[in-house]
Amino acid sequence: MLYDFFNGYEDLKNRKIRFVGQASERIQEDYLRILRYFRFYGRIVEKPGDHEPSTLQAIKENAKGLAGISGERIWVELKKILLGNHVNHLVRLMYELDVAQYIGLPLNGSLEEFDRVTKNVQNLCPKPMTVLTSLLKVKDDVINLDLRLKISKEEKNLGLFIVKHRQDLTKAMGPEPLKPYQDFIMDSREANTNSRICELLKYQGEEHLLREMQQWTVPSFPVSGHDLRKMGISSGKEIGTALQQLRDEWKKSGYHMDKEELLSCLKKL
Numbered sequence: 001m002l003y004d005f006f007n008g009y010e011d012l013k014n015r016k017i018r019f020v021g022q023a024s025e026r027i028q029e030d031y032l033r034i035l036r037y038f039r040f041y042g043r044i045v046e047k048p049g050d051h052e053p054s055t056l057q058a059i060k061e062n063a064k065g066l067a068g069i070s071g072e073r074i075w076v077e078l079k080k081i082l083l084g085n086h087v088n089h090l091v092r093l094m095y096e097l098d099v100a101q102y103i104g105l106p107l108n109g110s111l112e113e114f115d116r117v118t119k120n121v122q123n124l125c126p127k128p129m130t131v132l133t134s135l136l137k138v139k140d141d142v143i144n145l146d147l148r149l150k151i152s153k154e155e156k157n158l159g160l161f162i163v164k165h166r167q168d169l170t171k172a173m174g175p176e177p178l179k180p181y182q183d184f185i186m187d188s189r190e191a192n193t194n195s196r197i198c199e200l201l202k203y204q205g206e207e208h209l210l211r212e213m214q215q216w217t218v219p220s221f222p223v224s225g226h227d228l229r230k231m232g233i234s235s236g237k238e239i240g241t242a243l244q245q246l247r248d249e250w251k252k253s254g255y256h257m258d259k260e261e262l263l264s265c266l267k268k269l
Contacts, residue, residue: 017037017040017041017044017045017051017055018052018055019033019037019055019058022058023052023054023055023058023059024058024061024062027058027059027062027065028062028065031062031065031066031068031069032066032069032073032074032077034059034062034063034065034066034099035066035074035077035078035081035099035103036077037055037059038077038081038090038093038094039077039080039081039084041086041090042081042084042085042086042087042090043084043085045085045086048086048089048090049089051093056093056097059097059099060097060098063097063098063099063102064098064102065102066099066102066103067102070150071104071148071149071150072149072150074103074104074148074149075149075150075151078103078128078132078149079128082128082131082132083126083128083131087118087131088114088115088118091109091111091114091135092111095109095111103148103149104144104145104147104148104149105135105145106135106136106137106141106144106145108137109135109136110134110135110136110137111135113134113135114131114134114135116134117130117131117134117203117205118131118134119205120202120203120204120205121202121203121205124202124207124210125202126199126202126203127155127158127199128155129151129155129158129159129199130158130162130199130202130203132145132159133158133159133162133163133203134203136159136163137163138163139160139163139164141163142156142159142160142163143156145159146159154192157192157196158196158199161196161200162196162199162200162203165184165200166200166203166204169181169184169200170204171204171206171209176254177209178209178212178213178216179254181197181200181201181209181213182213182216182255183251184197185197185218186218186251186255194213194218197213198210198213198214201213219255221247221250222250222257222258222259222262223243223246223250223259223262223263225239225243227259227263228242228243228266231263231266242266245266246262246263246265246266249262249265250262
């Protein structure tokens with residue numbers, strides 16, 4: 001036998017989300033319930049837009065209470081919202097109800113870019129930070145987000161990477177559209193560059209290039225300083241210069257030239 005004193009069963013059948021009892025009282029018991037409301041809304045409601053006016057009013061009146069909630073707890077909830085259903089509707093609602101400013105989101109978040117990117121990443125399994133970065137316009141927005149939410153070092157670096165490269169690192173025209181991304185990986189000395197490039201491709205909606213990148217194995221440069229010494233080059237400076245020249249030629253070839261071709265090319269340089 002089911003005893004349902006708050007009509008919760010009917011709400012579940014009708015896919016409605018509401019607080020038990022007085023919304024303001026429940027929220028004031030734990031202000032994180034504001035974000036849990038958004039999270040469960042994305043999980044249960046089929047079509048966005050149907051909210052109890054009294055619930056929205058209670059959220060707006062109590063949003064400031066989120067300022068006292070730790071960033072780590074907020075980030076746990078926000079990540080789930082970002083990867084859930086109706087995220088565009090819910091994030092816009094956070095701004096309308098004055099929630100955004102208390103959870104680390106910029107006051108002037110780029111909602112148009114957010115809408116565009118959430119469409120781009122559909123079915124691509126993005127990381128939460130990839131989605132969230134679309135709200136952030138500049139480097140300082142990422143830094144301020146980190147100060148509030150205490151995101152991980154890699155999440156912060158991913159956000160900084162996307163903000164810096166989302167405009168200038170794009171596919172090439174012609175037969176090798178993936179090459180700018182491959183070149184970036186080959187030139188980078190940072191760890192996780194491949195993973196960040198994949199997230200950037202998701203952000204940009206490049207599903208086909210993403211599949212290619214995920215199947216691409218980073219090649220190893222086939223020439224070493226030892227090979228050049230055997231050719232009679234002994235100066236360390238000359239070896240360094242020659243290796244860089246060969247690496248440039250290797251890059252131009254799409255990383256297809258082998259050792260023999262590169263060493264043969266060296267004689268012509």
